[in-house]
Amino acid sequence: MKLVTWNCNGALRNKFEHISELNADIYIIQECENPELTKHQHYISWAGNYLWKGDNKNKGIGVFAKNATKIELLNWSDTYKDHNVKHFLPCLVNDDFQLLSIWASQNKSPNFGYIGQLWKYLEINKSNFKKIILAGDFNSNSIWDEWDRWWNHSDVVNDLTKMNINSLCHHFYKEEQGKESNPTFFLQRNIAKPYHIDYIFASKEIENCLTKFEVGEVDKWLNYSDHLPVICEINI
Numbered sequence: 001m002k003l004v005t006w007n008c009n010g011a012l013r014n015k016f017e018h019i020s021e022l023n024a025d026i027y028i029i030q031e032c033e034n035p036e037l038t039k040h041q042h043y044i045s046w047a048g049n050y051l052w053k054g055d056n057k058n059k060g061i062g063v064f065a066k067n068a069t070k071i072e073l074l075n076w077s078d079t080y081k082d083h084n085v086k087h088f089l090p091c092l093v094n095d096d097f098q099l100l101s102i103w104a105s106q107n108k109s110p111n112f113g114y115i116g117q118l119w120k121y122l123e124i125n126k127s128n129f130k131k132i133i134l135a136g137d138f139n140s141n142s143i144w145d146e147w148d149r150w151w152n153h154s155d156v157v158n159d160l161t162k163m164n165i166n167s168l169c170h171h172f173y174k175e176e177q178g179k180e181s182n183p184t185f186f187l188q189r190n191i192a193k194p195y196h197i198d199y200i201f202a203s204k205e206i207e208n209c210l211t212k213f214e215v216g217e218v219d220k221w222l223n224y225s226d227h228l229p230v231i232c233e234i235n236i
Helices: 016-020 041-047 116-129 155-161 170-174
Strands: 002-007 027-034 049-056 061-066 071-073 088-093 099-102 132-137 166-169 198-203 209-215 231-235
Touching: 002 099, 002 198, 016 041, 027 099, 027 132, 027 170, 041 061, 049 088, 061 088, 088 116, 088 170, 116 155, 155 166, 166 170, 170 198, 170 209, 198 231
Parallel strands: 002 027, 099 132
Antiparallel strands: 002 231, 027 061, 049 061, 071 088, 088 099, 132 198, 166 198, 209 231
């Protein structure tokens, strides 16, 4: 099975043909429009078997799967102590493993933006985790850890590690968090401002089935977004 996560930077209706060239079984796309509410017929046809979630019809998070792949929405909570967190889309794939699609946002939170949103979501839902993949735009890296908070990127990674859920990129390339050699994001599409903020984490039984991991080519993908697609293949 081949999975791709990509923050398309909006207007997926004009870009889906490019991402389709990767021939994935599942695409996890951030900042994409709702196929149900678009007038773009080719995008609607391409979307086909999908789940989508968002506050704005033009910019949400979507899971797009080949017709032979079953995706079923999971009813997990977005509420942490009366506050809603965004944007997370959990589903069950082929009645076999869970997929949590992530687009960590600021969500107008003065303290718990981005990685704080993911930390809160884990606190709410980690008891639901079984055989799982977490994938998407975390908007985070351990280089931005702050000494006086307990929801840093490293704290989230440590929490996942305790559940035997690990980053496939770091496993594949034998690298440490914060020392990644493959950036996934270029601020303002400037190649002089590279960061690694997009991830695929997976339970140990899935990690053990990893056969390939790569990040899309800079020269090609910066034409379409400030993020590069992150790609993995799993023998599952």
